[in-house]
Amino acid sequence: MDIARYIGSLFAFALIIGLLWWKAVPPVRKMMRDRQEAIRQQIEEAKRADERLAEAEKKYAEAVTEARTEAAKIRDAARADAQRIVEELRVRAEQEVERIKQRGEDHLAQQHQQAIRELRAEIGRLSTELAGRVVREHLAQDGNRQATVDRFLDELEQVSAREGEPGETTVGAGATAGEGGS
Numbered sequence: 001m002d003i004a005r006y007i008g009s010l011f012a013f014a015l016i017i018g019l020l021w022w023k024a025v026p027p028v029r030k031m032m033r034d035r036q037e038a039i040r041q042q043i044e045e046a047k048r049a050d051e052r053l054a055e056a057e058k059k060y061a062e063a064v065t066e067a068r069t070e071a072a073k074i075r076d077a078a079r080a081d082a083q084r085i086v087e088e089l090r091v092r093a094e095q096e097v098e099r100i101k102q103r104g105e106d107h108l109a110q111q112h113q114q115a116i117r118e119l120r121a122e123i124g125r126l127s128t129e130l131a132g133r134v135v136r137e138h139l140a141q142d143g144n145r146q147a148t149v150d151r152f153l154d155e156l157e158q159v160s161a162r163e164g165e166p167g168e169t170t171v172g173a174g175a176t177a178g179e180g181g182s
């Protein structure tokens with residue numbers, strides 16, 4: 001009986017194996033194939049991701065290089081603009097200095113002319129005052145006063161006589177009277 005049980009157990013085992021082979025293995029194989037396919041797709045996606053990453057890193061490096069180049073251009077342009085602005089400001093400052101200098105020279109010339117006018121006016125006033133003082137002192141003496149009056153009267157007579165002559169003008173008479181008065 002042992003053999004019959006052994007054969008029965010073997011038959012039952014074979015039947016279970018066959019049933020498992022028929023019902024369980026195909027879904028497991030399908031599941032394994034699906035899983036392998038999913039893994040293969042993930043590997044391909046990972047390779048594509050690596051390629052995209054490498055491409056992105058390359059583009060990033062190019063963008064950084066381009067940005068540095070552009071920054072260098074902008075920096076050079078800014079330096080050129082700064083140099084141009086400094087030069088313009090220097091020219092403007094020189095023009096302003098020249099304008100202020102010219103205004104100062106003009107002001108100094110005006111002050112010089114004003115001083116000359118004031119000095120001339122003062123000298124004229126002092127001269128008139130001095131001349132008046134000299135005349136007063138001269139006329140303060142009786143003999144000088146009489147001689148001056150006589151000379152003045154003689155000159156008036158000469159002027160009256162000349163007025164009768166043709167070609168003489170009263171301007172000449174005024175000049176003669178002016179010369180005698182000093």
